[in-house]
Each structure stands twice: as structure tokens, then as C-alpha cells.
Ligand SMILES: O=C([O-])CC(=O)C(=O)O
């Protein structure tokens with residue numbers, strides 16, 4: 001009967017000089033954890049590792065004061081599957097959420113997500129399987145996808161960054177094997193943003209269907225509509241987070257007018273928020289994209305509930321392309337047949353991105369067969385995790 005013997009947590013910077021329409025990433029950091037078991041393999045205890053995606057800051061206080069003590073104080077068998085052979089992330093989830101009222105998601109959902117990632121890393125490592133295989137065996141409907149669509153998210157605003165710099169950045173993405181890219185909008189006025197879009201289309205053979213734009217929730221309704229009208233003729237890959245993530249009425253009004261795909265959800269952190277998005281935001285199952293990030297929204301345990309809810313409402317999992325750009329979501333995308341995964345080439349290190357050996361071809365990426373999430377295949381990140389429980 002395995003036991004958790006320690007949970008270590010720390011904070012690492014994932015800062016960068018870039019900005020979107022809402023925030024600068026100058027002070028961005030994230031929490032990292034190691035959940036250490038008493039199972040010894042190759043002379044070392046088997047540990048699961050987790051971190052939170054960019055966009056929300058580290059959550060050490062919540063982890064240290066509430067989430068970690070609840071797990072460590074639980075009776076060890078309450079964390080196990082029925083046959084007591086391994087840990088059960090769903091039971092662990094209930095324990096982490098003990099004495100937490102519903103609603104008001106946010107930093108708490110991030111803290112639970114960090115530990116949830118580590119638990120899924122741990123259970124798939126203990127099973128000797130890469131997470132995508134472990135997940136497909138338990139929750140999949142079919143063989144996992146052997147590779148996953150990824151698009152390159154960039155095109156941020158940065159001091160002194162001009163048209164040529166933006167084009168060079170996009171060319172680098174294309175050289176790295178991406179066919180679809182995303183740039184920010186809403187951090188400049190419409191005229192300048194349209195000029196940036198034209199500049200990028202200049203290196204995409206004029207194909208708007210290979211370019212997504214992201215307003216990071218900046219616009220009020222009038223501005224969202226004005227941009228929508230101007231963007232319409234480009235037939236873009238998608239128009240993302242036009243207004244405040246919780247302003248479903250704004251989104252619904254825009255969806256009546258803007259015919260192309262809309263994408264949103266990276267700042268919705270629960271099953272209830274996701275259900276409300278489908279109920280009230282005018283989301284269209286034949287074209288729109290749901291970007292809920294499994295780590296920021298109470299982890300994969302909650303994300304599985306969200307996928308169930310989507311299916312019941314007639315949505316395909318292929319309409320989900322999570323925010324975040326990391327290995328955890330990549331496994332989830334392959335196993336549960338999502339539409340793809342985000343990627344931020346070179347950014348948000350050491351946590352962001354995929355295995356060091358990963359090759360992107362035609363905007364698709366494969367996975368390694370390393371047991372667990374495969375952090376061992378990402379040398380700089382693995383060093384950080386190992387230092388956590390040296
Ligand atoms: O700039 C950010 O916060 C990241 C973001 O919106 C995305 O990845 O879609």
C-alpha cells in the first residue's frame with residue numbers, strides 16, 4: 001500500500017519582458033511541487049511533479065496553509081483506489097477541497113491544479129506508463145492520438161518591437177515547424193493592430209486561416225464588435241477572449257455578429273463556469289474553441305468533469321484546445337482526443353514547452369514514452385524538480 005511521505009513546494013520565476021493587452025509578464029512566477037511517495041525505484045523514492053500554467057501567479061500560501069496539510073493529515077488509505085494498489089487523484093481532490101465553499105474560483109483552483117498534476121504524474125509513473133497511455137486506458141474511448149496539433153502563440157507587445165521584429169518572430173515559428181500562429185491584439189489601437197495583422201499575413205502567404213488573434217479580455221462590447229467587423233474579412237483561425245472572461249452576454253452578442261470562430265475559456269476555472277459559458281455566451285459547437293486550462297481550473301479531475309458536460313451538451317472534445325503550452329495538457333490532448341494544444345516557443349521557461357527532443361512538423365507534435373508526464377525529458381525543468389526534494 002503506497003503512501004505519500006512528503007509534499008515539497010516552491011516558487012520559480014517564469015518572467016519575460018513581453019505584454020499582452022492586459023498584463024506584463026515581468027513579475028510572472030509559478031508554484032512547483034513534488035509529491036513524494038514511499039515507493040523506491042532505482043534507489044530513489046518515486047515522486048510526482050506539478051506546476052501551474054502561466055497567467056496566474058504562484059499559490060504557495062494556499063498550498064502551504066490548506067491544500068498540502070489536508071493531504072498529509074488524511075488517513076493514507078483515503079488517498080488510495082479501492083484495491084489500495086495506487087493513489088486515486090479523484091479521492092485526493094475531495095480531500096484537497098474539504099471545507100471549501102463553492103464558487104469564487106481563482107487562486108484556489110490553481111493550487112489544487114498544481115497538486116493534481118503531480119498526482120497524475122505519480123500514478124502514471126507508478127504504473128510504468130506515459131500519462132497519455134494511462135489516461136486513454138482509463139478515460140479514453142479509443143487509442144490515443146499519436147500526435148497533437150500545436151500552434152505557436154506569440155506576437156506579444158514589447159518595448160521597441162516593430163513590424164519587422166514581429167515578422168521575424170513569426171518566421172522563426174514557421175521554421176520550427178508551426179503552420180498556425182497567434183498574435184496579441186488590443187494592446188494598441190485598431191489601426192495599429194490591423195497593421196500588425198497585415199505584417200504577419202505577409203509571412204503567412206496571406207492566409208488568415210493560419211492566424212489567430214487574442215485580445216486577452218480587453219474590449220468592451222463596442223470595441224469587441226468594431227474589431228470583429230474589421231477582422232471578419234481575414235477569415236482568421238480564431239478571435240480570442242474579446243471581452244471580460246465572465247461577460248457572457250458580451251460574448252453572445254459578438255457571436256451573433258462575428259461569423260468566424262471565437263475562442264475563450266482560459267480564465268474560467270470550474271465546471272460551473274464552463275457550463276455557464278455554454279449556456280449563456282452564445283458558443284457555437286460547429287466552430288468555436290474552448291480553451292479551459294486543466295491546471296488553472298482545479299486540475300484534470302475537474303477537467304474530466306468539464307469534458308463530460310461538453311459531451312452531454314453535444315460538443316466534441318475536438319473543440320477544446322487548452323491554454324498553457326506544457327507537457328501535461330499535451331498528454332491530455334492525445335489521450336482524450338482534444339483539438340490540440342497551445343505552444344509558446346521559448347517562453348515561460350523552465351516550465352513551458354515540451355520534451356527537449358520534441359520535433360514539430362506540419363504543426364503537429366508527438367509524445368515520448370517516458371513514464372508519467374515525462375519531465376525527465378526536459379532537462380532544465382527536471383533539474384528544478386529534483387532540487388525540490390534533494
Ligand atoms: O498572454 C497570455 O496571458 C497568454 C494567453 O492569453 C494565451 O496563451 O492565450
Ligand SMILES: [Mg+2]
Pocket residue numbers: 214216240241266323
Ligand atoms: Mg489567450
